[in-house]
Amino acid sequence: MYVGSGPIGIAWDTWRAERGGPEGIARRQHARLAGLVEFARSASPYYRRLYRDVPDDITDPRQLPRVGKRELMENFDDWVTDPHITLARLRSELLSDLSRLGRSYRGKYLVVTTSGTTGEPAVLVHDRFSWVVVNLVVRVRERRTLVRAVELRAFLHHGVRAAALVAGGGHFAGVVWTESVRRRSSVIARQVRVFSVLRPLAELVQELNDFQPTVLYGYPSAMLQLAAEQRSGRLRIRPVLAISSGENLSATGRAAIEAAFGCRVTERYLSSEVPALTSQCRRGAFHVNSDWYILEPVDADYQPVPDGVTSHTVLVTNLANRVQPIIRYDLGDRVTLATGPCPCGSPFPAVKIEGRAGGLVSFGAPDGRAVTILPLALGTVIEETAGVRRFQAIRTGPGTLRLRLEVSPGADRAQVQRAVEERLGSFFAAQGAGAVGIEHADEPPRTDRSGKFRQVWSA
Numbered sequence: 001m002y003v004g005s006g007p008i009g010i011a012w013d014t015w016r017a018e019r020g021g022p023e024g025i026a027r028r029q030h031a032r033l034a035g036l037v038e039f040a041r042s043a044s045p046y047y048r049r050l051y052r053d054v055p056d057d058i059t060d061p062r063q064l065p066r067v068g069k070r071e072l073m074e075n076f077d078d079w080v081t082d083p084h085i086t087l088a089r090l091r092s093e094l095l096s097d098l099s100r101l102g103r104s105y106r107g108k109y110l111v112v113t114t115s116g117t118t119g120e121p122a123v124l125v126h127d128r129f130s131w132v133v134v135n136l137v138v139r140v141r142e143r144r145t146l147v148r149a150v151e152l153r154a155f156l157h158h159g160v161r162a163a164a165l166v167a168g169g170g171h172f173a174g175v176v177w178t179e180s181v182r183r184r185s186s187v188i189a190r191q192v193r194v195f196s197v198l199r200p201l202a203e204l205v206q207e208l209n210d211f212q213p214t215v216l217y218g219y220p221s222a223m224l225q226l227a228a229e230q231r232s233g234r235l236r237i238r239p240v241l242a243i244s245s246g247e248n249l250s251a252t253g254r255a256a257i258e259a260a261f262g263c264r265v266t267e268r269y270l271s272s273e274v275p276a277l278t279s280q281c282r283r284g285a286f287h288v289n290s291d292w293y294i295l296e297p298v299d300a301d302y303q304p305v306p307d308g309v310t311s312h313t314v315l316v317t318n319l320a321n322r323v324q325p326i327i328r329y330d331l332g333d334r335v336t337l338a339t340g341p342c343p344c345g346s347p348f349p350a351v352k353i354e355g356r357a358g359g360l361v362s363f364g365a366p367d368g369r370a371v372t373i374l375p376l377a378l379g380t381v382i383e384e385t386a387g388v389r390r391f392q393a394i395r396t397g398p399g400t401l402r403l404r405l406e407v408s409p410g411a412d413r414a415q416v417q418r419a420v421e422e423r424l425g426s427f428f429a430a431q432g433a434g435a436v437g438i439e440h441a442d443e444p445p446r447t448d449r450s451g452k453f454r455q456v457w458s459a
């Protein structure tokens with residue numbers, strides 16, 4: 001199968017893959033995996049060593065060993081396939097300089113760092129082909145879902161002004177991507193702007209009032225904060241569409257954003273390693289773009305889990321990027337593949353994202369076992385207590401949870417604290433956990449170094 005490497009060839013093939021059904025997609029995946037493995041073996045010293053005992057002909061990703069962020073970062077200079085790239089040079093020539101955000105490195109690479117909220121930060125290099133695939137896959141697969149006709153008419157009327165609510169303090173994917181788009185033309189640079197969520201809220205509100213964005217995209221935690229500002233009357237914007245990414249969005253959070261701004265919220269599930277891993281269909285399901293990315297849900301022993309069963313973590317492969325091969329990379333997310341075809345008719349498998357494995361919290365049961373709890377479930381119990389405006393819950397031991405609470409204006413703090421304690425008590429009992437002591441912190445909830453606002457984690 002021939003695919004031209006230019007944008008038209010990729011767009012054509014990406015469009016045709018949808019029509020070829022599951023067999024056509026599998027054929028593309030196998031051919032691209034074989035090509036990527038052969039290339040990684042010849043050009044990456046790290047993979048050459050790792051694949052020493054792997055047969056020449058690869059037909060199934062399960063023939064290959066998995067890789068993890070830590071060992072890849074420790075072997076960074078051997079991992080990349082362009083010998084001109086070293087981690088030390090990247091750090092001194094690009095990453096230490098915020099004025100170079102979104103600029104290509106050596107004229108052809110886009111480089112991003114992860115925030116490290118779930119462990120050590122990674123440095124990820126994408127070549128031009130990888131980036132072309134990302135842009136085209138999004139355009140082809142989300143052509144009917146990203147923007148609806150009624151929203152399109154609103155954009156024609158009010159113009160497109162996009163506010164990126166991302167962290168500006170480093171080369172994080174959101175800001176690098178936004179700045180790289182802005183560098184394309186002065187027209188785009190005026191239409192798209194970064195509003196770093198690390199800045200004081202009052203300044204952010206004032207600048208958004210001046211800019212009057214019609215699109216909000218980025219961290220949903222920032223959108224939730226802004227939704228409260230909009231309700232208070234301090235923020236006065238009328239977005240047509242909000243695109244949430246980078247963090248999980250709860251159903252209550254989504255409803256709060258939609259109610260405050262009177263616009264639809266769409267979600268994107270992506271990561272710096274596999275930027276166009278999924279596309280959302282008109283039924284709201286996330287479909288894996290499995291002609292360009294491989295997603296393998298696995299259990300704690302890295303064995304495949306059946307469809308319909310929630311995985312412990314997920315291994316991903318990026319078939320489009322050759323400068324830094326990502327092959328069976330442990331991403332750390334818990335996912336569930338759908339058991340049947342999606343009513344939308346897409347031939348791509350639908351997947352449900354449950355959250356980060358690294359974020360799981362466990363508490364002790366009366367018989368000494370550990371009870372594992374999904375952060376989203378625990379968070380929802382607290383979030384849906386009357387009077388809670390914002391919160392953070394930190395597991396500090398098998399029987400202790402530290403709470404940072406911000407109560408709604410006018411609410412009685414002591415009363416809200418008691419209500420949260422009561423609800424958590426019944427929740428933990430229902431989960432089979434023993435008594436969990438709630439410790440109320442004096443400090444308010446706050447964002448971490450990268451501007452992400454985590455709600456529930458283990459200290």
Ligand SMILES: [Zn+2]
Nearest residue numbers: 281285342344
């Ligand atoms: Zn669907």
